[in-house]
Amino acid sequence: MRLKPHLAKTLGGSVLAGLLFAGLPSTASTARAADTLTAGGATATTILPATVTLSVEWTLIASFLVMFMMAGFALVETGLCRAKNAAHTTFVTLMSFVFAATGFWICGFALMQGGAPAPALGGTPGLEAAREVSILLLGKTFGLFATKGFFLTGLQNAGVFALFFAQVVLLAVAVTIPTGAMAERWTLKGFYIYACFVSVLLYPLFGNWAWGGGWLANLGANFGLGHGYVDFAGSGVVHALGGLCGLAGAMVLGPRIGKFGKGGRINPMPAHHIPMALAGCIILAIGWFGFTTGRAALASGGDLDRIGIIAVVTLLGGAGGALASWAYTLFIGGKPDPTLVGNGLLAGLVGISASAGFVGSGAGFLIGAVAGLLVCWSVNLCDKFQVDDPVGAISIHGASGLWGVLAVGIFADGTAAYGGSWNGVDGPVKGCLHGDWGQLGAQLIGCGTLAVWAFGVSWVFWRIVDEFVGLRVLPEVEIQGLDVSETGVLGYPTFHTGGKE
Numbered sequence: 499m500r501l502k503p504h505l506a507k508t509l510g511g512s513v514l515a516g517l518l519f520a521g522l523p524s525t526a527s528t529a530r531a532a533d534t535l536t537a538g539g540a541t542a543t544t545i546l547p548a549t550v551t552l553s554v555e556w557t558l559i560a561s562f563l564v565m566f567m568m569a570g571f572a573l574v575e576t577g578l579c580r581a582k583n584a585a586h587t588t589f590v591t592l593m594s595f596v597f598a599a600t601g602f603w604i605c606g607f608a609l610m611q612g613g614a615p616a617p618a619l620g621g622t623p624g625l626e627a628a629r630e631v632s633i634l635l636l637g638k639t640f641g642l643f644a645t646k647g648f649f650l651t652g653l654q655n656a657g658v659f660a661l662f663f664a665q666v667v668l669l670a671v672a673v674t675i676p677t678g679a680m681a682e683r684w685t686l687k688g689f690y691i692y693a694c695f696v697s698v699l700l701y702p703l704f705g706n707w708a709w710g711g712g713w714l715a716n717l718g719a720n721f722g723l724g725h726g727y728v729d730f731a732g733s734g735v736v737h738a739l740g741g742l743c744g745l746a747g748a749m750v751l752g753p754r755i756g757k758f759g760k761g762g763r764i765n766p767m768p769a770h771h772i773p774m775a776l777a778g779c780i781i782l783a784i785g786w787f788g789f790t791t792g793r794a795a796l797a798s799g800g801d802l803d804r805i806g807i808i809a810v811v812t813l814l815g816g817a818g819g820a821l822a823s824w825a826y827t828l829f830i831g832g833k834p835d836p837t838l839v840g841n842g843l844l845a846g847l848v849g850i851s852a853s854a855g856f857v858g859s860g861a862g863f864l865i866g867a868v869a870g871l872l873v874c875w876s877v878n879l880c881d882k883f884q885v886d887d888p889v890g891a892i893s894i895h896g897a898s899g900l901w902g903v904l905a906v907g908i909f910a911d912g913t914a915a916y917g918g919s920w921n922g923v924d925g926p927v928k929g930c931l932h933g934d935w936g937q938l939g940a941q942l943i944g945c946g947t948l949a950v951w952a953f954g955v956s957w958v959f960w961r962i963v964d965e966f967v968g969l970r971v972l973p974e975v976e977i978q979g980l981d982v983s984e985t986g987v988l989g990y991p992t993f994h995t996g997g998k999e
Contacts, residue, residue: 553795556802557660560792564667567785568595568674573778574844575678576989578837578889581770582979583682584989590689594674595667597690601697602666605648610702611661613644614711625658630711638720641712643703664796668736668789669701675740678889679748683755683976686984688969692747695959701739704951708735714947717940718923724907724937726921727944730797731790733852733902734944741896742952745885750960751969753886755976764881767888772836779840783816786847790854797855804914808854811862812847815854818866819846819873819898826874838877841890842870845898852902856910856927865905869898900945905929907938 572591579587613630629645647653650662673696677689707714708727718726729735759765769775790812791805823842827835846866850857853865876893885892912926920927928934963969970976975983982988 553802554656554660556805557664557792557795560788561660561664561667563785563788564664564671564792565595565785567667567671567782567789568592570778570781570783570785571671571674571678573781574775574840575681575778575889575891577771577773577775577778578678578769579681580767580979581990583981584770585985585987586686586980586989587677587681588989589985590677590686591674593689594677594693595670597693598670598673598697599666601694602662602669602702603650604698606669606698606702607650607662607665608645608647609643609698610705610710611644611665612646612710613641613706625653630706639713639716641706641710641716643706643712644710661796664792665705668732669697669705671732671789672701672736672740672743673697675737675891675895676744676747678891679741679744679887680751681888682980683971684747684751684969685971687967688963691963691967692959696740696743700743700952700956700959701735704739704948705735707947708944714940714944715921717943718921718936722936723940723943724934725919725923725927725940727940728856728906728910728920728927728937729852729903729944730855730906731793731851733848733850733899733905734948736899737848737851737895738899738903738945738948739952741892741894741899742948743956744887745892745896746953746957747960748885748887748892750957750964753884754888755973757886758884762882762884769837776836776840779843782844783847786816786851787812789847790851793855804855807858810859811854811857812850814859814863815850815866815869816843816847818863819843819849819870822846822867822870823874826871837890838874841873841877841894845869845873845894848895848898849902849905853906853909856906856912856914858911858913861909861911865902865909868905869901872897872901900948903941903944903948904938907941910934910937 568591571594572588575591576584576587612625613628615625615628625646630641631643631645632639632641634640647658650659653659673693676692706712708729709715713720714727716726717723720726727734754767756765757767787809791808794802794805794808820839820843823845824834824839826842827833827838846869849865849869849872850862854862857865873890873893876897877887877890880887880892887893906927906929908929908931910927910929911932912928914926919925928937930938960969971980971984
């Protein structure tokens with residue numbers, strides 16, 4: 499049946515208008531009704547302000563952008579690896595999200611967020627009767643992990659579920675980071691065990707200490723160290739944790755066959771698809787704006803006023819990182835290295851994530867530029883010590899992530915008070931350049947904790963897996979390529995295996 503032209507035009511306009519305004523709060527309601535269950539099981543109607551809807555919706559939209567970053571990771575890692583491993587490399591990126599979502603739902607969310615009231619997201623109830631397991635040390639309470647919300651049972655409101663979604667996509671990023679550092683030589687069974695380990699233990703526990711009301715967050719309230727450990731959008735919680743875990747894994751796994759020769763000679767193993775890798779960098783950069791601006795509602799109880807500032811600071815952090823790595827490679831080699839410039843862009847975004855809510859545009863650009871230089875030096879350092887990282891994940895996320903954590907303690911300028919407190923300490927967050935050396939001390943403790951937890955514990959984990967399960971594929975499989983033996987399919991069906999790169 500064909501519609502008449504005027505009717506089709508009317509319906510088309512209605513559909514377009516619906517698409518444009520579907521994500522916005524209804525103009526007919528400055529308050530929205532929501533059904534909740536009372537203690538006796540009866541249904542009662544509560545009126546929630548429009549700011550609740552806006553905060554929840556923005557948190558979800560930003561989280562969808564972060565989820566899209568998985569496509570960027572798949573393109574970057576696959577493009578920078580060799581063609582014979584394309585299907586394997588892309589597949590582990592896909593499964594990183596699957597394992598993250600499942601493990602976090604089973605127990606990761608409960609361990610991380612079930613010990614402190616959830617961010618209000620504009621007024622929605624948080625985690626009521628939250629339970630944190632703590633120890634008493636030096637006369638102070640040290641929160642270790644939480645115990646409410648396994649399988650999301652007993653949690654009914656939209657704000658908590660939005661928090662779960664926002665955290666699980668960040669976890670997925672942390673899970674996929676080591677897959678680049680260990681690419682082209684590890685087994686899928688080793689990856690599966692690793693993904694479970696990060697999703698249910700490594701990330702949730704550190705996340706509890708930093709974002710769930712645990713002991714790192716309370717360094718300020720307990721010991722007067724600024725506002726405690728501060729990490730606005732995850733330079734440490736997500737990126738440094740993933741990068742240091744990848745460093746430990748790459749060290750236990752060993753370099754790819756033929757990567758290093760006698761006398762420390764470095765044998766290049768060229769990427770098979772530079773345009774794919776750079777396209778992935780662009781996708782990651784787009785998703786990063788969800789990464790940082792999405793934290794605004796969670797971190798400040800629904801205060802979205804600084805989203806525009808956070809977005810610009812994030813943009814300039816990435817630009818500073820890319821420009822610094824471009825200038826460095828141009829100066830050293832006479833020509834820019836596209837892969838290192840792409841890595842510099844990502845390093846700048848990693849570096850600015852922790853302080854995106856606490857610095858202005860100038861400091862944001864400078865923080866990103868330092869990260870861009872740092873990633874170039876770190877890549878060379880990894881090669882010098884024969885740590886084989888095919889995509890530079892250790893340098894992008896590990897080195898730049900630690901720098902980002904420290905940058906809060908240096909550059910935070912006190913202009914973003916977020917209601918006058920952070921981690922239960924009154925007043926705005928300030929770094930040492932603005933008079934608070936205690937904040938730098940808290941950040942240093944955070945970096946030390948990451949070194950012990952994300953690298954040390956991961957190294958023990960990798961050794962156990964390697965000893966009892968087997969972490970590395972057989973030499974003949976590595977030479978032929980992992981696609982057929984590990985996944986059963988070729989990334990490029992016309993590609994001839996047999997040792998060609």
